[in-house]
Amino acid sequence: MTELVLETRGITKRFGALTASEDVSLDLKAGEIHAIIGPNGAGKSTLIQQVCGLLRPDAGQVWLGGTDVTRTGAAARARAGLGRTFQVSQLAMEDTVLQNVVLGALGAVGRPWRFFGAALRQADLRDRAEAALAQVGLEDVATTRCADLSHGQRRQLEVAVALSLGPRAFVMDEPMAGLGAEGSKRMTGFLSELRGTAPILLVEHDMDAVFALADRISVLVYGRIIATGTVAEIRADRAVRDAYLGEEA
Amino acid sequence: MSSILIIEQVLNGLQFGVMLFLMAAGLTLIFGVMGLINLAHGSLYMVGAFAAAAVAAATGSFLLALGAALAVAAAVGAVVEVAVIRRLYATDHLDQVLATFALILIFSEGTRYLFGSFPLYLDIPDALSGPVTLPGRIQYPLYRLALIGVGLAVALGLWLLIERTRIGIRIRAGENDREMIAALGVDISKLYTLVFALGAALAGLAGALVGAIQSVQVGMGEPVLILAFVVIVIGGIGSIRGAFVGAILVGLTDTLGGIFLPEFFKLFMEPAAGTQVGASLASMAIYILMSAVLVWRPTGLFGARA
Amino acid sequence: MIGGMSREFWVNFAVLAGLVAVPLWALVADEPFTITLATRVAILALAAVGLNIALGLGGLVSLGHAVFFGIGGYAMGILAHHAQTYTAVTEWPMLIEGTKSMPVIWLVAVVASALAALVIGVLSLRTSGVYFIMITLAFGQMFFYFAISWSAYGGEDGLSIYVRNGFPGLNTLVPIQFFGVCFAILCAVLWLNARLMRSPFGLALNAARQVPVRVETVGLNPMRLKLVAFVISGAITGLAGALFADLNRFVSPTMFSWQFSGEIIILVILGGVGRLFGPVVGAAVFVVLEHWLGGLTEFWLIWLGVILLLIVLFARGGIVGLLAGRAVAHD
Numbered sequence: 001m002t003e004l005v006l007e008t009r010g011i012t013k014r015f016g017a018l019t020a021s022e023d024v025s026l027d028l029k030a031g032e033i034h035a036i037i038g039p040n041g042a043g044k045s046t047l048i049q050q051v052c053g054l055l056r057p058d059a060g061q062v063w064l065g066g067t068d069v070t071r072t073g074a075a076a077r078a079r080a081g082l083g084r085t086f087q088v089s090q091l092a093m094e095d096t097v098l099q100n101v102v103l104g105a106l107g108a109v110g111r112p113w114r115f116f117g118a119a120l121r122q123a124d125l126r127d128r129a130e131a132a133l134a135q136v137g138l139e140d141v142a143t144t145r146c147a148d149l150s151h152g153q154r155r156q157l158e159v160a161v162a163l164s165l166g167p168r169a170f171v172m173d174e175p176m177a178g179l180g181a182e183g184s185k186r187m188t189g190f191l192s193e194l195r196g197t198a199p200i201l202l203v204e205h206d207m208d209a210v211f212a213l214a215d216r217i218s219v220l221v222y223g224r225i226i227a228t229g230t231v232a233e234i235r236a237d238r239a240v241r242d243a244y245l246g247e248e249a
Numbered sequence: 250m251s252s253i254l255i256i257e258q259v260l261n262g263l264q265f266g267v268m269l270f271l272m273a274a275g276l277t278l279i280f281g282v283m284g285l286i287n288l289a290h291g292s293l294y295m296v297g298a299f300a301a302a303a304v305a306a307a308t309g310s311f312l313l314a315l316g317a318a319l320a321v322a323a324a325v326g327a328v329v330e331v332a333v334i335r336r337l338y339a340t341d342h343l344d345q346v347l348a349t350f351a352l353i354l355i356f357s358e359g360t361r362y363l364f365g366s367f368p369l370y371l372d373i374p375d376a377l378s379g380p381v382t383l384p385g386r387i388q389y390p391l392y393r394l395a396l397i398g399v400g401l402a403v404a405l406g407l408w409l410l411i412e413r414t415r416i417g418i419r420i421r422a423g424e425n426d427r428e429m430i431a432a433l434g435v436d437i438s439k440l441y442t443l444v445f446a447l448g449a450a451l452a453g454l455a456g457a458l459v460g461a462i463q464s465v466q467v468g469m470g471e472p473v474l475i476l477a478f479v480v481i482v483i484g485g486i487g488s489i490r491g492a493f494v495g496a497i498l499v500g501l502t503d504t505l506g507g508i509f510l511p512e513f514f515k516l517f518m519e520p521a522a523g524t525q526v527g528a529s530l531a532s533m534a535i536y537i538l539m540s541a542v543l544v545w546r547p548t549g550l551f552g553a554r555a
Numbered sequence: 556m557i558g559g560m561s562r563e564f565w566v567n568f569a570v571l572a573g574l575v576a577v578p579l580w581a582l583v584a585d586e587p588f589t590i591t592l593a594t595r596v597a598i599l600a601l602a603a604v605g606l607n608i609a610l611g612l613g614g615l616v617s618l619g620h621a622v623f624f625g626i627g628g629y630a631m632g633i634l635a636h637h638a639q640t641y642t643a644v645t646e647w648p649m650l651i652e653g654t655k656s657m658p659v660i661w662l663v664a665v666v667a668s669a670l671a672a673l674v675i676g677v678l679s680l681r682t683s684g685v686y687f688i689m690i691t692l693a694f695g696q697m698f699f700y701f702a703i704s705w706s707a708y709g710g711e712d713g714l715s716i717y718v719r720n721g722f723p724g725l726n727t728l729v730p731i732q733f734f735g736v737c738f739a740i741l742c743a744v745l746w747l748n749a750r751l752m753r754s755p756f757g758l759a760l761n762a763a764r765q766v767p768v769r770v771e772t773v774g775l776n777p778m779r780l781k782l783v784a785f786v787i788s789g790a791i792t793g794l795a796g797a798l799f800a801d802l803n804r805f806v807s808p809t810m811f812s813w814q815f816s817g818e819i820i821i822l823v824i825l826g827g828v829g830r831l832f833g834p835v836v837g838a839a840v841f842v843v844l845e846h847w848l849g850g851l852t853e854f855w856l857i858w859l860g861v862i863l864l865l866i867v868l869f870a871r872g873g874i875v876g877l878l879a880g881r882a883v884a885h886d
Contacts, residue, residue, distance in 0.1 A: 054768075074772055075771050075772075075775060075776050076774070078771070078774035079774035084772045086769075090769040091766060092761065092762040092766055092769070094761075094765060095762065095765075099758055099762075103762045103773055103775075104773045107770075107773030108773070108774070111755070113755075114754055115754050115757075116750045116751075117754060118750075118753040118754065119758040122755065125755070161773065165773055165774065286685050333864065333868075336868055342685055342688060343820075343824075346616065346618065346817075346820065347821065347863060350821070350863070351863035351864040351867065352860065353860070354857065354860030354863070355860035355861065355864075358856045359857055361854065471813075471814075475813065479689075482685075482686060482689040525704070528704050532703065533696075533697045533700050536693040536694070536697040536700075539690070539693045540678060540694070540697075543678075543690050544681060547682040547686060548686065
């Protein structure tokens with residue numbers, strides 16, 4: 001039996017009359033990519049926010065590596081090993097690529113209260129950061145200002161920052177967002193390998209990428225999971241075809 | 250302490266509060282609609298007071314003086330909006346603070362250049378001078394009572410303007426969704442100039458009305474400006490209703506605190522020390538009130554939840 | 556990158572050299588007033604360096620930094636007042652005597668303003684944006700009115716200190732020696748500030764200003780980073796307040812005034828936000844303008860207003876930005 005790295009148990013979140021998440025239970029096993037798909041407004045973002053600790057569910061629990069983290073904030077979950085990427089890049093645009101990744105390393109090492117030595121000269125931080133940059137292939141632009149990067153490079157850097165945390169699970173919010181065909185293909189290849197480093201909970205609109213990458217897919221409609229299964233199972237699922245693919249077609 | 254004194258002080262607090270509301274309403278409208286933090290609002294208060302004092306001196310008519318205060322403050326507001334302020338809508342709060350701080354320097358020193366450093370005086374019109382007897386045989390200055398009336402009337406008028414007229418609908422739309430109302434063909438920059446001029450006119454009116462019970466001098470705007478900020482922060486920035494509640498709360502707290510806190514501390518301290526402690530606390534009371542409100546509700550009483 | 560870096564370095568170097576050369580020239584030319592002006596520059600620069608840590612690095616627009624400047628000033632005023640009247644500051648719970656020793660006064664100023672910054676920071680950082688600006692302004696007003704009503708220490712009139720406080724081995728009454736003290740402190744704080752900007756803390760704070768969500772999702776607490784920055788910032792501005800009081804041998808509630816809070820922001824913006832030497836350049840330009848324009852016209856503040864307006868509207872990087880190009884990422 002495979003270890004459950006990340007798990008939600010019956011998460012429910014309401015905003016007034018709107019139920020954004022209703023009794024959502026899903027899990028992430030070591031070594032897999034678990035994709036969450038669903039039409040716009042299905043509640044994917046709200047779900048991700050709850051998994052990462054930026055929103056607290058009204059009911060239900062979030063478990064990370066066998067610990068209940070429902071009541072801990074985003075920072076504590078990151079320290080416990082949750083690496084997050086954003087749909088809209090959240091990067092310090094005035095800083096260099098390396099500085100952005102060192103920030104992640106700083107979080108992983110957990111000691112920002114050092115006021116004297118230069119951050120970029122500290123071996124523990126720098127090694128972590130450079131390893132993460134090398135893994136996403138950005139080592140050549142390490143000293144480039146983030147604002148001067150191409151969109152595709154920023155998407156890679158998003159992943160590198162999460163990677164520098166040394167996470168035990170990734171939560172990725174549309175890593176393909178805004179990438180062209182070529183960029184998506186490269187990112188797909190990269191994420192496919194990355195699942196060996198840590199499993200990925202993936203929210204993505206790009207169906208080609210999802211079908212190419214996912215070991216399992218969960219379909220979210222109006223805040224509820226209507227089906228979970230392999231790519232083949234989901235393609236064949238009647239409810240999914242009705243509720244989701246049908247709407248798109 | 251007699252109940253007459255208490256009622257008198259409550260009326261004083263109300264009068265102070267409604268004048269603060271005239272200032273705060275403009276500030277909060279400007280922030281709510283344009284997202285601008287305007288430190289120079291106190292300068293418009295001063296401009297109104299000086300315009301009124303100058304016109305009253307020349308014509309002897311208080312009504313003309315009030316008209317001049319409204320017109321000059323609105324005109325100055327419109328010119329400043331077109332020349333400077335509209336360049337600041339898209340910038341961050343720091344730039345707005347600095348640019349409007351610069352405007353304060355320009356206005357204050359410019360006024361000193363024009364009118365000199367000596368205070369001017371604006372007389373209460375004869376029809377409104379002297380005391381009036383209220384139920385319960387309370388003697389109260391008629392002019393101050395009139396100020397309360399004017400303040401309440403303006404508050405009502407503003408409410409009607411915003412809730413019941415086409416321009417009000419546009420102002421409310423401007424608060425909620427700028428792109429949308431621009432897309433609907435409303436000339437947004439004209440609307441902004443109008444809102445700014447309206448806020449300026451209210452500030453100018455307040456300056457002129459208060460100018461008749463205090464002296465008219467350079468620097469008179471800034472203390473009121475800061476109090477008006479306290480008001481809108483307590484009420485929730487952007488909310489007219491919040492500005493009204495906040496203004497009354499601040500007016501009453503400041504006035505009653507100044508009277509009752511020293512008395513209160515004298516109950517269990519030596520008279521001199523009690524007066525001292527009470528006076529110190531009273532001078533800080535509204536700021537303590539504001540900090541307490543913000544710690545409790547970080548966006549004010551009627552502010553949008555963050 | 557090297558080019559831009561060295562250009563800012565040379566601008567900085569020229570500024571420091573100028574700040575040393577002017578009073579030395581004044582010493583030779585026997586112009587003690589110019590030395591006093593240079594001392595004023597160094598002290599105002601120090602206050603602005605303090606604010607720049609909150610404002611430039613942490614993105615905290617504090618319109619209440621006069622609180623710390625005033626606390627530093629009153630720390631000096633109260634201790635020296637008791638020393639010159641041979642009275643105790645307090646006899647309960649323990650005897651605390653006044654002092655005329657600068658190092659002790661500085662320590663008290665730094666600790667007191669850091670504590671005030673901690674309390675104000677904890678409360679104010681619950682808010683953000685305009686509300687933060689306004690609540691810091693309100694704290695400033697609170698201290699201002701408190702100082703006015705605090706008659707034990709002069710109330711509205713303030714406190715005069717007859718003889719400047721002492722520093723071991725120096726005669727601080729000689730203008731150039733007191734300038735040396737202030738200049739040395741400024742240099743030391745600038746050096747610490749430069750280290751801080753590159754340190755892990757500086758890197759995290761810098762990111763917390765730009766992308767707080769990101770900082771949180773790598774496991775750091777952006778609020779706590781900003782709070783510590785606010786405390787460091789307040790402590791430095793407090794130290795400047797103590798020196799300023801010693802320069803004038805006088806403290807009064809105007810040190811707490813909101814106009815002064817606005818002025819230190821102006822110093823930072825004139826020079827260039829977030830630039831190490833921005834506050835120094837800003838303070839120098841401000842004092843020179845005040846002196847030069849003030850000599851030309853009684854209404855020099857109009858021109859200061861115009862210059863400030865032009866800088867905000869057209870020269871976002873301040874003077875250091877104009878001279879040295881855009882900021883270069885360190886290292």
